[in-house]
Amino acid sequence: MLYAILSTFLLAAAAPAVHRLTGRASGWVLGLLPAALFVYFLSFLPAVSSGESIVLAWPWLPGLDIQLSFLVDGLSLLFALLISGIGFFIVTYAGRYLEGDRDLGRFYVIILAFMGSMLGLVLADNLVAMFVFWELTSITSYLLIGYNHENADARKYALQGLFVTVGGGLALLAGIIMLAMAGGSWELSEILNNGDVVREHALYLPLLLLILIGAFTKSAQVPFHFWLPRAMAAPTPVSAYLHSATMVKAGVYLLARLNPSLGGTDIWFTTLALFGAVTMFTGVFLAFRSTGVKKVLAYSTVMALGTLTMLIGIGTETALLAAMAFLLAHSLYKGALFMVAGILDHEAGAKDFLQTGGLRSALPVTAAFAILAALSLGGVIPLFGFVAKELMLEAVLDAPSLGGILALLAVLTAILGVAVAAIVGIRPWFGPKVDTPKTPHHDAPVAMLAGPAVLASLGLIFGLGPGLADEGLINAAAASVQGAPVDGYLALWHGINWPLAISAFSLVAGGVLYWRWEQARRALAWVDRAAEYGPEKGYFKMMDGLVALSEWQTRVLQNGYLRYYVIVIVAMTAGLVGVTAQLFDVGVGGLDWAALKIHEVAILAILVASMLFAVLTRSRLGAVAALGSLGFTVALVYVLYSAADVGITQVLVETLTVILLVLVLFRLPGFLNLSSTALRVRDAGIALVMGGMITLLILSTLDARLFPSISQYFIDESVPSGYGRNIVNVVLVDFRALDTLGEIFVLALAAIGVYAMLRFRAEDRR
Amino acid sequence: MNMHSLILRTAGHFLLPLLLLFSVFLLLRGHDEPGGGFIGGLVAAAAIVLYLFSMDIQSARKVLRVDPRDVLGVGMVLAVISAIPGVFRGEAFFTAQWWEFTAPLFGEMKLSTVLIFDIGVYLVVIGSVLTIMLNLAEAED
Numbered sequence: 001m002l003y004a005i006l007s008t009f010l011l012a013a014a015a016p017a018v019h020r021l022t023g024r025a026s027g028w029v030l031g032l033l034p035a036a037l038f039v040y041f042l043s044f045l046p047a048v049s050s051g052e053s054i055v056l057a058w059p060w061l062p063g064l065d066i067q068l069s070f071l072v073d074g075l076s077l078l079f080a081l082l083i084s085g086i087g088f089f090i091v092t093y094a095g096r097y098l099e100g101d102r103d104l105g106r107f108y109v110i111i112l113a114f115m116g117s118m119l120g121l122v123l124a125d126n127l128v129a130m131f132v133f134w135e136l137t138s139i140t141s142y143l144l145i146g147y148n149h150e151n152a153d154a155r156k157y158a159l160q161g162l163f164v165t166v167g168g169g170l171a172l173l174a175g176i177i178m179l180a181m182a183g184g185s186w187e188l189s190e191i192l193n194n195g196d197v198v199r200e201h202a203l204y205l206p207l208l209l210l211i212l213i214g215a216f217t218k219s220a221q222v223p224f225h226f227w228l229p230r231a232m233a234a235p236t237p238v239s240a241y242l243h244s245a246t247m248v249k250a251g252v253y254l255l256a257r258l259n260p261s262l263g264g265t266d267i268w269f270t271t272l273a274l275f276g277a278v279t280m281f282t283g284v285f286l287a288f289r290s291t292g293v294k295k296v297l298a299y300s301t302v303m304a305l306g307t308l309t310m311l312i313g314i315g316t317e318t319a320l321l322a323a324m325a326f327l328l329a330h331s332l333y334k335g336a337l338f339m340v341a342g343i344l345d346h347e348a349g350a351k352d353f354l355q356t357g358g359l360r361s362a363l364p365v366t367a368a369f370a371i372l373a374a375l376s377l378g379g380v381i382p383l384f385g386f387v388a389k390e391l392m393l394e395a396v397l398d399a400p401s402l403g404g405i406l407a408l409l410a411v412l413t414a415i416l417g418v419a420v421a422a423i424v425g426i427r428p429w430f431g432p433k434v435d436t437p438k439t440p441h442h443d444a445p446v447a448m449l450a451g452p453a454v455l456a457s458l459g460l461i462f463g464l465g466p467g468l469a470d471e472g473l474i475n476a477a478a479a480s481v482q483g484a485p486v487d488g489y490l491a492l493w494h495g496i497n498w499p500l501a502i503s504a505f506s507l508v509a510g511g512v513l514y515w516r517w518e519q520a521r522r523a524l525a526w527v528d529r530a531a532e533y534g535p536e537k538g539y540f541k542m543m544d545g546l547v548a549l550s551e552w553q554t555r556v557l558q559n560g561y562l563r564y565y566v567i568v569i570v571a572m573t574a575g576l577v578g579v580t581a582q583l584f585d586v587g588v589g590g591l592d593w594a595a596l597k598i599h600e601v602a603i604l605a606i607l608v609a610s611m612l613f614a615v616l617t618r619s620r621l622g623a624v625a626a627l628g629s630l631g632f633t634v635a636l637v638y639v640l641y642s643a644a645d646v647g648i649t650q651v652l653v654e655t656l657t658v659i660l661l662v663l664v665l666f667r668l669p670g671f672l673n674l675s676s677t678a679l680r681v682r683d684a685g686i687a688l689v690m691g692g693m694i695t696l697l698i699l700s701t702l703d704a705r706l707f708p709s710i711s712q713y714f715i716d717e718s719v720p721s722g723y724g725r726n727i728v729n730v731v732l733v734d735f736r737a738l739d740t741l742g743e744i745f746v747l748a749l750a751a752i753g754v755y756a757m758l759r760f761r762a763e764d765r766r
Numbered sequence: 767m768n769m770h771s772l773i774l775r776t777a778g779h780f781l782l783p784l785l786l787l788f789s790v791f792l793l794l795r796g797h798d799e800p801g802g803g804f805i806g807g808l809v810a811a812a813a814i815v816l817y818l819f820s821m822d823i824q825s826a827r828k829v830l831r832v833d834p835r836d837v838l839g840v841g842m843v844l845a846v847i848s849a850i851p852g853v854f855r856g857e858a859f860f861t862a863q864w865w866e867f868t869a870p871l872f873g874e875m876k877l878s879t880v881l882i883f884d885i886g887v888y889l890v891v892i893g894s895v896l897t898i899m900l901n902l903a904e905a906e907d
Contacts, residue, residue, distance in 0.1 A: 002853070059858040068853070644800040652808035656895060659815055663902045723864060723876065724797035732802065733884045734862050740883075741845055744890040748838050751894035755835070758901045 001056045001070045001123070004037055008116030015112055016105030027095015027447055030108055034087035034115065041080045048077050049476045051485060055125055055189050061738075065186050071125035074476030075256055078324065079122035079249070081473070086245045086335045087115045089451030094237040096447040097342055107147060111241070114140035118246050122253055127176045127186045134172065134218075137247050138165040144242060145234040157230040160539065164217050164227045172214025172254075178207035183261065192483060195261040208262055211254070212271060219251025219305045222279045223535035229286075229298040236345060239294055240338030240451075244301050245331040252308045256323065260483030263315050272313025273402055277409040279306030284416040288423075288513070289524045291353050293341045297334065300377065300420050303413065304330040307392060310406065312481070314399050321488045322391035324477040328469060329376060329388040329459065336373040336455040337424060340366055343448055344428060349438030353423055358433035362440040365449055367429040369456040374425025376459040378418045378510070379503060384462040384469070386503070387490055389414065393499035411502055418510020423517065466490035563683070570686055574693045581700070591699070603640075606633050620665055628658045645728040771820070778820030782829065785813030793888050794881075803884035807891025814892075815899050823903050834900060838893025845886030848879040 011018075011033050019026040047054065053073035060068045072080075091111065098104045117136035124130035139162075146158030182201035183191035191198065198204060215221075220228035231243050242248070255272065262268060283302030290296045304326070311323035343366050350356045360367040376385030396410045397403070443449070462469040470490040478486045494500065513520060557568065607630060614626035631654030638647035675683075714727050714735065722730035732740050789810035796802030818826035830837075852861035864878040 058853050058856065060853070061860075062858050068859075645802065645805065648800060648805050649808065652805065652812060655812060656808065656815070656899075659819075660899065660902070663899070667905075722797075722862070722880075723878070724880075726796060726798050726800060726802065729796045729802040729884075732804070733797075733880045733887070737849070737860050737862075737880075737883055740887065741849070744842065744845060744887055747894045748842055748890055751838060751897040752835075754898045755901055758905045 001072075002058055002068065004040055005070075005116055005120050005123070007033060008037070008112050008119065012109045012112035012116065015108035019105040019108055024099065025095075026104070026108070027092040030095070030112070031088045031092040033112070034084045034091060037084040037119070038081060038088060041077060041084055044072050044077055045472065048072060048074055049472055051476060051479065053189070053480065055187075057125070060126075060129075066128045067126055067187075068129055069125035069187060069189075070123045071189050072123065073480040074473060074478070075253070075324075075480040076122045078328065078473050078477040079253055080119055082328070082331050083115060083118050083122065083246050086241060086331065086451075086455070089335070089339070089454065090237050090241040092447045093240075093339055093342070093451050094235070096445050097237055097346055098235060103147070107144075107235070110140050110143045110147075111238070114144060114242065114247070118250070121250055125188050127180055127188065127191075130188070131169075131173055131176055134214075134250065135166065135169050137250060138162060138169060138218075141165070141231075141242050141247050144238045145231045147235055147238065148233070151233070154233040157227075157233045161227045161231045163543070164224055164539070168214045168217025168224070171210045171217075175207050175210030175214060178203045179211065179258075179261075182207060188257065192258075192260045195264075195483065198261045199265055204262075204265075205267070208267065211258065211262070215251035215254045216275065216309075217251070218254075219248050219309065220279075220302050221251070221275050221306065221309055222282050223538075225279060225282060225302045226534065226536040226539065228302055229290075229295050232292075232294040232298050236294065236338060236342030239298070240335055240342065243298060244334035244338050248301065248305060249308075249327065249331075252305060252312070252327070255309060255312045256320075256481045259312055259315065259320075259481050263312070269313050269315060269400070270402070273310050273399070273406060274313075276306045276308070276310025276313055277406050279303075280310060280413050281409045281416075282306070284413045284420060286527075287420045288416045289521050289527060291521075293344055293351055293353055293356075294338070296353065296420060296423060297337055297341060300417070301330075301334060303417065304334065307413070311392060311395060314395055314406075316395060316398060316400070317478070317482060317486055317488050318391060318398060319395035320481045321474065321478045321486060321490070322388060322395045324474045324481065325384070325391055325466075325469070325490055326388040328462070328474060329384045332455045332459045332462075333373040333376040333383075333385060336369060336452040336459075337377065339448065339451045339455075340370040340373070343444040343452075346448070347438070347440040347442075347444055348436035350428070350436045353427050355436055356428035356434055357431045358429070359436070359440070360429040363429075363443050365443050366452065369449070369452040371425045371429065372456040372460060373452065374421045376456070376463070377424065378421030378507075379414065380421075380507070381503075382460070382463045382492055384459045384466070387463055387466050387492055389503065390494055390499045391490070393502055394494070394497075397498055411506065414502060414506035415509040415513065418506050419513040419517070422510065422514035426514070463492060466492055567683075567686060570690045574686075574690045577693055577697060581697070599640075603633055603636060620668065624658060624661045624665065627661075628654055631657070643728070645726065774820040778817050782813050782817050785816070786810055789813065789888075793884060796884060797880065803887030804891055807888040808895070810888070811892045811895035811899070814896055818899065818903060823900060826900065830896065834893045834896035836893075837889050838897060841886045841889025841891075841893055843886075844889065845883050848882035848886060851879050 011030065015030060018029060022029045044054065053071060055069060055071050057067050057069035060066045091108070094107060094111065095104075098107060101107070114137060117133045117140055120133035121130060121137055124133055142158050142162040145161050146154050148154040179191065179198065180186045182198045182203045183194045184197070185191055185194070217224045228243060228248060232239055234242070280303050283299050283304070283306055287296050287299030287303060290299055307326060308323050308330075311319045311326065343363065344350045344356065344359075347363060347366075348356065348359060372383070376383035379385045379389035393410060393414070396406050399406050467490065474490060475486055478488075558565070610626045610630040610633065614623045614630065617623050617626065631650060635647045635650035635654065638644075638650055714731055717735075718724060718727045718730045722734045724730040724734070789806040791806075792801035792809060793803055793806030794801075796806065814826060814830060817829060849860040851863045853859055855861075855863065862878055862880045864876060864880075866876050
């Protein structure tokens, strides 16, 4: 499992080289990995569909209870199969769709890294690991939406998607920390068995709300739905993968995953069912009145995400079964339809349904599979979409409360859904031939047809034989969402009942709406004006506010005077330390003056003399030299107390600091006395306060010893477990290696910062 | 900023290889005696800076052969990579792994992820110091 996740990242790193080596075939070659992963995940199927769940763990930071652990059960396996299976088609598809693009190598890097993050997210058992993968999907998705980085819109909407999802991620982080506190573990597999404890916990409400914000932003629920259609600035393979089949479902995955531990309460039901239902209707409504190919598909994805959220909220057995069936059905038809949208763009140059018509003779194969997928979208018998929709309607009609409003929204959605399916499945292919921007000379290449063909056909196969999907995985997935085995099953024919009647009615009503599409769109033109006051407006207002705030605080805090920076830092430190010392009533011990030795007095005298000289001299070079002497004397102190390593380091750092200052000195203007006496007195006061504070702090640490010192442990363990006699070094590179890693990272960052300051200023001036 | 000092130039020529060797010596013996990646890195960086003072920036860059920013990056990568082998042995991330073997000529040798990590630190220190120093020196011209 570890190797499976890691392999995607390794291949991502190697992708540009592979692309260069294999050229035109690169999509097929790189597609081998997702295909292999799909087969690998299939090998878990027998165990999982018999109801097992498998936990695999590798220790990571045992001291912090963080381990890299994976949980394979029905839900995560369903997602893993979708991600790797559709991933295969996307990679091969992109190889042809973006053929000749100079950044194709870079594209492979990000899309493979995204696939790895997504697999990690759905398979992770540890909450921290899950969160890391969650954020990785946000970041990789940002890079993918902004793939056409020379286009200002692509950059803007990539940033918008990033802000919304990462902002939600921040809430999620707080939420999962509380969840771990409430559930008493960082492992999902344990938290899920602890549902009652979590639901009774005092933190239940805040943690639920925070997690919901995380899930709703990621899965584009109202009022955060605006970022998803904007993310269509990405190349089509990305939209097909991220914004239909995988990433946007991460929020839904999270809700489904946590259902056994958070679900079942009134607030869970009300929030999820209401937000889900409203999102569902908003999505399909906006899809109906859009004309852009990808926009229609994007809004219908919003519809699907809303439906899933609503079903998980309803939480009955039928609802959960419906949710899993709908999830599978949607991934299949939406993946196929997005790839068809790419074909329309690639072969006919059409990005808008109004530009298309009568293309069935030019693109016969594409048309056939597009219609098949659209039938599933519309929920027409005998496609798998029909099975899922029937179950969905049944679940909504049986909902424990809010029945009326949910049913109304569901029926309206079903009607508009049929109309949207007609727009996708009829408009481009039938009717009079419309002149497309490009005249298609031939149907799409095999690499681009494989995905729609297989995905759309699976929709038909699972529709005719729902047991195939059911016994295979859907039942196990619903069981892991419910936290208990599921008795229900999927069937194509449920007899003549209300859901069937609604389906039939929505087919007719939806057909009429499609017939009157032009008029309906015109009648709905007011929505555009209303949308100007929608949530996206709020987003832009917030961003403007954020920029204004940062400008203000930069003006105040970073005014360009080094003096003020130092004052702020020093005053803050002294103030915080002082207050803390007061609060905790830190005592200050006395000193044993008699133990002072003569050489120590001498060193102290040199220290004080160098310090005074550095402060009082009027020559810069003199001050630098005095500081150097100060540093070397401190090194002497270290050596005296047998900290040889620290002493050597101090000497070297002092040397380099002096050199650094000498390099800078040349660049400074002549020595001028610009500050008034009053200012200098103030500065001296601040310096004295800081110095006094540090002195007191050191004196108090001599006295206070709250814990036994860890030094003895290091001294004892250095040779047996660290194999080294230099304790300082063993601590640095072995016992505390993670700290050192952090330190060298800071060092590297500082160097890059200096580099940027020097270089970019020089460029500005030019 | 050539100092035009014959003594410094001659000394710089001779001291550079000696100091670099010394820095590697410090790096390798660091686990048992005073030294280590940080100190070794500082010595190596100081050696190049001395050369920079005695000659000029072009020759300092030439003697370094690679851009200090690349040294920095390679160092970070090495430090991170050294954390990973432990995971494959079923131990925690960053657990040190040791390999002991007997090599001809050298006798018994010990290699470890700790050494890789220390080399990473060594390179990061060299890279950071020289990125700052060389660019400051260049900005001055």
